[in-house]
Amino acid sequence: MSDIREHLTRQIIEAGRFLYGRGWSPATSSNYSARLAADRALLTVSGKHKGQLGVDDVLATDLAGNSLEPGKKPSAETLLHTQLYAWRAEIGAVLHTHSVNATVLSRLTPGDRLELQDYELQKAFAGVSTHEGRVTVPIFDNDQDIARLASQVQPWLDAHPDCPGYLIRGHGLYTWGPRMDDALRQVEAFEFIFECELKEMSLRGGTR
Numbered sequence: 029m030s031d032i033r034e035h036l037t038r039q040i041i042e043a044g045r046f047l048y049g050r051g052w053s054p055a056t057s058s059n060y061s062a063r064l065a066a067d068r069a070l071l072t073v074s075g076k077h078k079g080q081l082g083v084d085d086v087l088a089t090d091l092a093g094n095s096l097e098p099g100k101k102p103s104a105e106t107l108l109h110t111q112l113y114a115w116r117a118e119i120g121a122v123l124h125t126h127s128v129n130a131t132v133l134s135r136l137t138p139g140d141r142l143e144l145q146d147y148e149l150q151k152a153f154a155g156v157s158t159h160e161g162r163v164t165v166p167i168f169d170n171d172q173d174i175a176r177l178a179s180q181v182q183p184w185l186d187a188h189p190d191c192p193g194y195l196i197r198g199h200g201l202y203t204w205g206p207r208m209d210d211a212l213r214q215v216e217a218f219e220f221i222f223e224c225e226l227k228e229m230s231l232r233g234g235t236r
């Protein structure tokens with residue numbers, strides 16, 4: 029195993045332990061990945077428990093989402109990872125989680141986006157230096173046809189190059205960054221803000 033692959037595999041395993049431990053990747057849900065080379069990604073294989081990943085539970089793919097390791101089953105959502113690596117060369121890690129808060133908030137939010145404003149923690153997102161700006165998180169309707177879902181996501185990404193992540197309704201979050209640490213920081217920030225949004229909604233007794 030190459031040093032870089034070993035290093036990235038270790039990061040993916042640690043990310044899984046952390047995200048599972050926080051309750052954001054229950055059971056075999058979620059997928060994590062890292063950029064292995066300019067034209068390759070390393071992703072979690074399908075169906076593994078994310079708190080108990082081992083060194084064999086990752087596989088290399090090209091940026092069209094094709095497995096480069098016959099015999100290992102890529103996740104159904106591989107293309108949603110690789111489209112991000114193909115979109116921007118500086119993206120080095122992508123995390124997809126299935127938290128309760130992301131699931132519930134995306135179901136309760138009408139329309140196709142969540143607008144976040146006045147949260148101090150918005151500064152955890154890449155390129156955001158003040159709480160005063162607005163962070164827009166698009167919400168795409170869930171679709172078991174991943175190629176069709178990816179074709180919904182791509183125009184949004186192209187039109188919003190600073191997008192820090194997106195939600196799939198009733199399903200979960202995608203976020204990314206140059207390194208695994210950046211992507212993990214953004215998952216934590218999103219989860220904090222999602223929980224605040226839901227608490228505010230329940231205290232107000234209404235929807236957003």
Ligand SMILES: [Zn+2]
Nearest residue numbers: 058105124200
């Ligand atoms: Zn998923």
